[in-house]
Amino acid sequence: MSVxxxxxxxxxxxxSPLGAQVLRARLGDAAAxxxxxxxxxxxxxxxxxxxxxxxxxxxLGGDPSAHASRYLTSDIVASxxxxxxxxxxxxxxxxxxxxxxxxxxxxxxxFARVLQGLEAGDLDDVTTPQQLVERVARLRGTxxxxxxxxxxxxxxxxxxxxxxxxxxxxxxxxxLTVIAGALRAVA
Numbered sequence: 001m002s003v004x005x006x007x008x009x010x011x012x013x014x015x016s017p018l019g020a021q022v023l024r025a026r027l028g029d030a031a032a033x034x035x036x037x038x039x040x041x042x043x044x045x046x047x048x049x050x051x052x053x054x055x056x057x058x059x060l061g062g063d064p065s066a067h068a069s070r071y072l073t074s075d076i077v078a079s080x081x082x083x084x085x086x087x088x089x090x091x092x093x094x095x096x097x098x099x100x101x102x103x104x105x106x107x108x109x110x111f112a113r114v115l116q117g118l119e120a121g122d123l124d125d126v127t128t129p130q131q132l133v134e135r136v137a138r139l140r141g142t143x144x145x146x147x148x149x150x151x152x153x154x155x156x157x158x159x160x161x162x163x164x165x166x167x168x169x170x171x172x173x174x175x176l177t178v179i180a181g182a183l184r185a186v187a
Contacts, residue, residue: 002032002033002034002035003033003034003035003081003082003128003129003130003183003187004034004035004037004079004080004081004082005020005023005034005035005036005037005080005081005082005084005183006037006038006039006076006077006080006082006083006084006094007019007020007023007036007037007038007039007084007085007086007108008038008039008040008041008072008077008083008084008085008086008090008091008093008094009038009040009041009085009086009087009090009154009156010040010041010042010043010086010090010156010158011040011042011043011044011047011050011069011158012038012039012040012043012047012069012070012071012072013040013043013047013048013049013050013053013067013069013158014049014050014052014053014156014157014158014165014168015053015086015154015156015157015168015172016038016039016040016085016086017038017049017053017057017064017067017069018049018053018056018057018060018062018064018169018172019038019084019086019108019172019176020036020037020038020062021057021060021062021063021064021067022057022060022061022062022169022172022173022176023036023176023179023180024036024062024063025060025061025062025063026061026173026176026177026179026180026181027180027183027184027187028180028184030183030184030187033129033187034129034183034187037076038067038070039069039070039071039072039073039076040069040070040071040072041072041089041090041093041094042071043069043070043071043072044069044071045068045069045070045071046068046069046070047068047069048067048068048069049064049067049069050158052157052162052165053157053158053165053169054067055165056165056166056168056169057169059169060169060173072093072094072097073097074097074098077094077095077097077098077101077105078097078098078100078101080101080104081104081129081130081133082104082106082111082129082133083101083104083105083106084106084107084108084111084179085105085106085107085108086107086108086153086154086156087107087153087154087156088107088149088152088153090107091105091106091107103133103134103137104133104137106136106137106140107152107153107154108154108172108175108176108179109151109152109153109154109171109175110140110152111136111175111179112174112175112176112178112179113143113146113152113175114136114139114140114143115136115178115179115182116178117142117143117144118136118139118142118143122135122139123135123182123185123186126186127186128186129183129186129187131186132182132183132186154168154171154172155167155168156168157169
């Protein structure tokens, strides 16, 4: 049974497809154990990935060629084992659609921050990705939040400079390198 990881942003043409594609790349051989997908809170179904975001995905080892945007629904959220969102507002939107997902929903940067803040033995008995998500959810309150809550958000690079797209892609990649390492360890 594959583990479903869902990335969520606004239009599903920049941050969420980039996150999904880069996570697949970072999972390496373990990628076959995961069903990594994305959706957007205001997406039009079937749009191609934004060109600048697609360039960043390719730069980081992702494959943007098959992406088609889709609108986020309650069924999509409810079926995910882990929901990773670009911003806190996207997390709120996902949880509003499927309230039971609140324990499985994080911003991308929050999930990585909590993973990095855990104590050495906190994950010793975790043997599945679902257990990992449950443990991070349970321990998220033990890791100090950022001084500015907005630090857990990823800026929207849409229609902005190449430098902004690169900065955002690198932020997502740094967080996903941590997340992929933790998921690979228990896949």
